[in-house]
Amino acid sequence: MRRPPLAPDRLNTRCDPQSLGFADTRAVEGYDGVLGQERALEAIRFAADIAHEGYNLFVMGPPGTGKHSTVERLLGERAAGDPPPRDWVYVNDFDQPSRPNALSLPPGRGHDLREAMAGLIEDLRTAIPAAFESEESQNRRQAIEQEFREHQEEAFERLRRRAEEKHIALVRTPNGFALAPLRQGKVVTPDEFKALDQAEQRRIQADSEELQSELEAILKQIPRWDRERREALRKVNEELTADAVGVPMEELRQRFADLPEVVEHLEAVRRDLVENFHRIFFAERASQQQQGLAEAMAPPAVSSNDVGGFNRYQVNLLVGYPAEVAGAPVVYEDNPTLGNLIGRVEQIAMMGALVTDFSLIRAGALHRANGGYLVLDAEKVLTQPFAWDALKRALKARRIVIENAWQIMSMTSTVALEPEPIPLDLKVALVGDPLIYYLLSAYDRQFPAMFKVAADFDDRLGRDHDGEARFARLIAGMIAQEELRPFTAAAVARVIEQAARLADDAEKLSLRLEPVLDLLREADWQARQAGAELADAAHVQAAIDAQIRRADRIRERAQEAIARDILLIDTQGTAIGQVNGLSVLQLGGFAFGKPSRLTARVHLGAGRVVDIEREAKLGGALHTKGVLILAGYLAGLFARDLPLSLHATLVFEQSYGGVEGDSAASAELYALLSALAEVPLRQDLAVTGSVNQHGEVQAIGGVNEKIEGFFDVCATKGLTGTQGVLIPKANVQHLMLRPEVVEAVAEERFAIYAVRSVAEGIALLTGLEAGERDADGRFPPDSLFGKVEARLRTFARARKAFAQEAAEAAETERPEDAEAPKP
């Protein structure tokens, strides 16, 4: 019994505008929540709330389902009730300048500390030079210098006087001193010396030697006296510095008395100031002299890891918040490079070298999100060098270590800045494609332990009355948010139908909302073009039609090629071993169906069904599987008690771009059966459907596009009233056909047949019943299967006959074997 075609109401599940309960969207309260993602929402809330380690979140789902916006929104709601984050600053470690210290402060206090230290520095820039240039300090230092000089001079004066008594003078030489014998106030010349008597010469030499020893003793003491001088000066400097900084430092200590870490740092500042004032003071002075006073008023540039001048006391506010901040941070890092993620240490080019110090440490997203939540795009993190590993290291160690790529690879031998790691406490939400999640789960051993929660976003919603009502509210909310003109109920209904079409399922609504939003915007534009105050169904349809037109060039060319018989497609008549198959082409965001001629040829052979596409390496694995399944069906049905002695070839005619998928398997099987039975197939019908080894026709994808593809070809050539498409029964629930197709079916100019089995399909295509085996296991001879079986038996007998002939021929060609003499 042949199946009747589907009724028009089965071809497109309409949305009744009346059922929505409003006239236009002005009367609708927009849907405030996230539609159809209860599973995902539960997962997000759970991950945000659970306090154990490893419960980071992977948010997965198809694009356009609102993953990013949803997770940020939910985390934001959750974060609002969380404790506020702390400020973090980096300060100089005076003992190890290459390892700056990190200090944590309550929100707002980091800024306070930075400003307070900046103020202190400004005070010190004035106060300390003033202290050192004051009369008191200069007098004290002068007194020390004077004492030292007098000490030296007294020693030399004593020596000089003793030398004078002996008529010897102390003179300066190029490299020190010498003792010169005098005669009448003048240095004795060598000739004069030789003229003296021996006793006098000896006396002079003896005196010189004695004084020489004294001179040497004095000179050897000078370094010790100088050391004492320096020590005395140092003490004076320390006292002056301590006096100058005492009051402002005490004020700072009081101000931050509740923060022991800060107080400890301030004490270190005080000690460093007192111990190193001289170096700092003269570094500042040198800096001012080089730059000019005006320039020196601006913060001077840093010069090395060991910061020169007063800038060594400044505070680098790494992450700072207002004092009144409420809630934890939710940070989305759009460009998760290594540096953007874990922070970086910047460098300055100075006189041909790159230098850095603690003031050039910059925060990364982990710092900014610390205490809260960090949202990252999974693909971006994975494609940035070192970023993924750095993120995992930070999460595992629960601290942020700032390293550059060279340090990570241990490829640097220069002294680099190693900022003190900062403790990390946050939740990470990775947003990405499900494929990424499953790949990471399978191949990254650390991933499952670190990202225990998956929020799985669905891409479709059940289309019942409640679902349509909620979707309508969602549409109303999007319209209001986008500030579009109001939509009528009919327009909303049309959008809902289109959402079902986008879901490729009459019983579902697509939750990929980006295309829906685009449709709303474009319908609004259509309405504006028409000068309408409200957007109606016609505007929505116009927007849909315009979208198709914009993307339709390739489809039009394909249709034109068919219309011009460049691509051979029959839409009338019959042919043996030939059928119209259907395929879907996806070009960007646009998909369309196109008929293709499938042909089958059979001849005597060894039982092989050859897929020409596969032989030519144009067939994918799924297509090959489909062909093998139909071969299995054939063998299972017809080769029970006879060898399958055919050789069959199947091909997509005029197809040069490759074939994949098994949706044409039923069509190929029909062509093969037709070729075997030598019974023609209707060319006014196109076929789609996968098939299993039991001959059941299975569901395929893109059923709407496939039907419309053949319809368009028939419409172009002229609808005859007999044309149509065979589809799997299981695909009826997916039908959301264009209105003109539905209209053509209603007018009986076109038909859609839903088939469950090959037997049903072959009956429609041939007009012959497939047939069933009788008690003897034979198909009725006038049935399609009977004809196939008869043909196969003919092949089997012929093959057997040829085999016997061959064997006999082989026997005949070996007479020497029969007449060989006996030993």
Add this chain to the structure above:
Amino acid sequence: MSVTAIGFQRIVVALDTAPEGLYALEAAAMLASGLDRPVEAVFIEDTDLLSLAALPFTWETSMSGRRNPGFEPRRVELELRSRARRLRQQIERMALSRRLSVSFRVVRGRRTEELRRLRQSGNLLALGLADMIEIDSPALLAGPGSRLRPGPVVLLAGQAADAETRALAEALARATEQPLQILSTSMAVAADTQEVERVPIVDLPGRLQLLHRGLLVARAADLPMPPSRLIRRLSVPLVLV
């Protein structure tokens, strides 16, 4: 020969092996820059030093107290020339940076005699700490602690108001665009001019040691101690009239 108010044409700086000459050179350069006068640097190759090196029993002792071998005339001569060469380079650099007109020459002779010749030239003679001669004529003296920093010209007016000395001090103050301060131990001088600071003579050494900017102008007779001693204690150069 007395130095009239900025009547000297140039500042002559006597240099030798003593490092103190560099203090005098620096002071002279700064003063010359303010007064727009050229500087003449004269390096004295002291023949007494060469004679000393020729004596068989004399040693050169380094600043660290070690006896340097090779203290003989030829070696000393080479070192003097080397020092002269370095001084010349230093002076050329200084001339360039301060845009001064500076000349340099080397003379050989006994130091005391060469200094006397330089004093007679009618220029202002700039000396570092002189070990062997008593200064008794106009000179610019700079000791190890003295630096010419921008500051007032301080005139030490003695028992008798010396118009010539005052005129020089005023001229120096105008030329360097600095104020003139007057210290005096004389009540008479104090009564005569309102801007004079009277300093008891017993306090004068301490008061002078408090000067650390500018220039001190004084007659030798008004100084509380010999110039060679005083200059060791001053932080500013002394123009001795």
